[in-house]
Amino acid sequence: MQFDTLLERAKELFEKEEKQRGTARVRRVMTFFVEIGLLDTNWLKPLKANVLKIEDVLWVAKNIEPRVLEVFPAALIHYPKSFLGLDKLPLELRKIIDNIRLGRAVDGMYKGIEIKKMAFWANFQLPDKRTKPLNEQRVMKTFRFKPTTVLKIKQAAAKKGVSETALLESLVQATE
Amino acid sequence: MDLIRKILIETEEEIRRLNKEREEFGQVRIKKLKITLLGQFGLLSNSKFPPQIPLVRTDDVDAFLDGDIAGKQCFREIIKKHGLVYDELSDQIWIPPNATFSEISDSEEIFCCVLDPVFVLLSKAIKSKEKNRRLIRNSLVVFGQSLAELIVKYGGELEYFLEWGG
Numbered sequence: 001m002q003f004d005t006l007l008e009r010a011k012e013l014f015e016k017e018e019k020q021r022g023t024a025r026v027r028r029v030m031t032f033f034v035e036i037g038l039l040d041t042n043w044l045k046p047l048k049a050n051v052l053k054i055e056d057v058l059w060v061a062k063n064i065e066p067r068v069l070e071v072f073p074a075a076l077i078h079y080p081k082s083f084l085g086l087d088k089l090p091l092e093l094r095k096i097i098d099n100i101r102l103g104r105a106v107d108g109m110y111k112g113i114e115i116k117k118m119a120f121w122a123n124f125q126l127p128d129k130r131t132k133p134l135n136e137q138r139v140m141k142t143f144r145f146k147p148t149t150v151l152k153i154k155q156a157a158a159k160k161g162v163s164e165t166a167l168l169e170s171l172v173q174a175t176e
Numbered sequence: 177m178d179l180i181r182k183i184l185i186e187t188e189e190e191i192r193r194l195n196k197e198r199e200e201f202g203q204v205r206i207k208k209l210k211i212t213l214l215g216q217f218g219l220l221s222n223s224k225f226p227p228q229i230p231l232v233r234t235d236d237v238d239a240f241l242d243g244d245i246a247g248k249q250c251f252r253e254i255i256k257k258h259g260l261v262y263d264e265l266s267d268q269i270w271i272p273p274n275a276t277f278s279e280i281s282d283s284e285e286i287f288c289c290v291l292d293p294v295f296v297l298l299s300k301a302i303k304s305k306e307k308n309r310r311l312i313r314n315s316l317v318v319f320g321q322s323l324a325e326l327i328v329k330y331g332g333e334l335e336y337f338l339e340w341g342g
Contacts (some may be wrong), residue, residue, distance in 0.1 A: 112306030127259030
């Protein structure tokens with residue numbers, strides 16, 4: 001293809017994309033990601049929405065900005081109520097998000113995005129401070145201790161002036 | 177004031193404060209920190225970047241840092257205060273040969289420059305083309321032949337950036 005023809009094609013696509021960037025679907029999706037502090041842009045005319053359709057998010061990631069896909073797992077994990085249509089989530093992406101949520105290995109790529117980057121944003125402290133990074137969230141776990149052990153934990157925690165969970169966590173960290 | 181200027185001023189102030197403390201204790205001053213901004217953050221921090229090219233960035237800052245551990249740490253901490261995070265893999269970013277840079281700031285504590293837009297875009301076109309297909313296509317409209325020729329010179333295929341969707 002000659003350079004002039006290439007440039008003409010680039011201009012055509014630029015104009016087509018420009019029109020799409022102005023649509024409500026694109027503005028709603030981008031506004032959400034900018035507002036929660038995972039993306040920033042030099043072109044957005046904000047348009048707020050209470051909830052986003054997952055299919056719209058995936059459409060914007062595919063047709064306008066792939067970085068939406070990079071931060072989408074973090075947004076879905078931290079703001080699940082902001083998204084509608086979980087059934088529209090492709091199986092492969094669902095598995096990736098489950099692995100990120102469970103702290104499993106996150107190697108490989110998905111549609112040009114490094115999965116470890118997706119996991120990174122899920123563990124990132126968002127500027128609004130309303131959410132906790134995934135690796136700082138508490139997980140419920142049940143153990144069966146002897147009564148004497150329970151008593152010892154209680155007494156040691158009281159002596160140190162910390163909670164029983166904090167005491168056990170400090171003991172575990174000391175083993176690292 | 178734009179974000180990068182705020183970050184540089186705050187980093188300078190922090191390094192100055194630490195140097196004052198070090199002087200009081202007879203310790204060596206922190207070496208001048210050299211920051212070379214790259215990636216999307218570099219593009220948005222560069223007055224040479226044409227505003228008509230639509231750009232989206234995540235919160236990571238790609239930059240080469242050259243200096244003492246203490247100086248580098250100051251920069252990391254200050255950008256964190258602004259909701260950003262330093263990309264520890266920045267040193268793996270490919271800088272094209274003969275690339276040019278623009279100075280943003282030069283003081284006793286910090287020298288900061290940014291890789292010029294056409295070279296940031298070239299690096300992305302060659303090393304991370306899938307994620308940057310639309311950015312490169314839109315940039316071709318503005319930078320025209322100068323960017324196109326560089327992409328071809330370093331083994332990129334222009335046609336790839338002119339496919340819709342994907």
